[in-house]
Amino acid sequence: MRLLWLELKRVLKTRYVQFVLVAVIGLTGLLSYAPISFARYTYEDSNGKEITAKGLDAIRLEKQSQKAYSGTITPERIAQALKQYQDCSSKYENGVYDENMPVSEYTEKIAPISIFMRRMTEVYADPVTGMGADVMDLTEEDAMGFYEQCRQHLTDLMNMEQKKHPEAREKAAAMYDKVEMPFSYYPGVDSNNIDYLGMVVFLMTVLSVVITAPIFSGEYQTESDQILRCTRHGRRRLAITKLAASVLIMTAMYIVCIAIYMIVINTAFGWEARQADIQFLFSAVSFLPMTIGTLQNAVIAAGYLTMLATIFFTLFLSSRCRSAAASYLAGIGFCILPVFIANFMGNNIGEWIRCILPSGGTGLNNSFLYALLDTGFVYFGNHAFWIPYVMIPAEAIGAAVFMIWTVRSYCRYSQ
């Protein structure tokens, strides 16, 4: 414990670590504020003047306008919303997009139910082309059959996307069977909140690489390891201590930053919004029975695992590189590699690689968050695996393997 304490003291006294820790807290603050700053709510005041509220005011007004639609979304409420939409839209030549529609009418009648309409157009999409349905073509009967259609839409979608992979279709249906219906919705939910949570995780993963990359290589470079390796505890115990110190510091940083983000965001948008089902906010055919709260928790937990795997992998690279610059470059390169693979190598092999890389669970559009909301599979022969179910075990195994390899590599390092 004494050695661990001294190592923690050493790392935390390092100027660049202090700078990175302050920077990451500052950036988390900015990322927490961003979704709040994006909120807009336009309405007409008593004098008929168009007013656009921003930030917390906009969130408050929007939640107020949607208050009547919160809770369990029964088919009757969907039918009622559809009727309201169609009645309002049919009064104007170009429907809800008609410039003659008063702002107040749009704000009061269309905006609060637009999320209902998005789900309706999604589940009644054309089974062959996947094109979303026109709201004006939908009937009350369609609204009443919304939940049956959710299952049908999943089948259609999987038939379209997974034509050659029956196992993927079966697995998707089996997972979706567990989704509870009817869905729940609570105003205040905003997809930006979740997107930015993913960005906070990505930011912390990148900065954890910056902090841990020179842990061993920096010592090789300055040759300060020579003295340490000649001491009784200067091999395995020192390597384990360095790993433990890195993990402790990054865990503390993760907890602080995630706490800042969650408190700011959920306080601003409302903690009750965490009870809303992801199927109503993101996609009606999301496979897992999850609320926004459990989604946030899952992203946080998976993000932590990703960060751990990335830290151990970076430390492994550090234990193999002879200069800090080389380990920085290799660490950052591998950290952002899944982003590039996801964008430029979209085949099955590319998908496998990006999933099993230690930092595979984080990134931009390739992160665990989007994999969780998506219907993507990877394939091995006739077998299909849902991407989040590949990422999590790969990261857990990666973290354990690279932790052991790092210790071995440091102990075996020879001039």
Place this chain on the structure above:
Amino acid sequence: MELKIEHLTKKYKDKTAADDVNLTITPGIWGLLGANGAGKTTLMRMIAGIMRPTSGCVKFDGVNIESLGGAYRDIFGYLPQEFGFYPEFTVQDYLEYVAALKGLTKKNTRDKIEELLTRLTLEDVRRKKIVKLSGGMKRRVGIAQALLNEPEVLILDEPTSGLDPGERVRFRNLLSEFAQNRIVLISTHIVPDVEYIAFRNAIMKDGGIVSEGTTEELVGIMEGKVWSTEMPQCDVHKAEQKAKVVNLRNISGSVVFVRYLSEEKIFPDSIEEQPRLEDLYLWLFPQEEAGKEGVR
């Protein structure tokens, strides 16, 4: 207690840094002399266990140091040629850190650090960052860390580089006192550092040990090969072409005292001089700079 180096070889792609080195090191101070690039640092790193030999081994009391592992490191102290340290550390922080790695208890650590800071006159800079210390002070911190666990085997690679003459003398005295019943191996190319304190010396050249013995035995090799004479200043250049001049000193305006190495007397009126270890070193490493005092 003995440290036995058996057929130790270290080969790189295009170079053999240590070539079948055999040496048995017994308690006392040993000097390892050799020019830069002779293979001293490579040999020391292999003795320290931080460099794997291509072949051969190092045994402590008959057991391979690789098998001894932590038990060997427990009785070992090492100061490398390049003393690397964490830039964020103060002297006190660094010594505490190394002491923890050496397995010293908290109390032991406190006492030992106090003692070494006093002996190495580092008390005033204990709270200073090592990076801000002078070269000599850094070297003393390096020596302090090596002595923390009172090692039975102490390996010091160029320990006196950067030390001023006063510090050198204090360091030599400290080592002489410390070396009782311990193995101390000092690698250097500064001969006077070991000449008066080393119990035995080994001389390395091109990766191998070319000579080994007590200072007297080694100096004996140079009997009849060290000469001195006086000559006009204008003849010095010619003299340097004929013999290995190891020392020049102005005596008066135009006359110079010349000390030179040669199998036989080259200049008339030369007298035979008492050889020193440095003469042997310069004999073996003729490319090394000889001392030239006050020659204009």
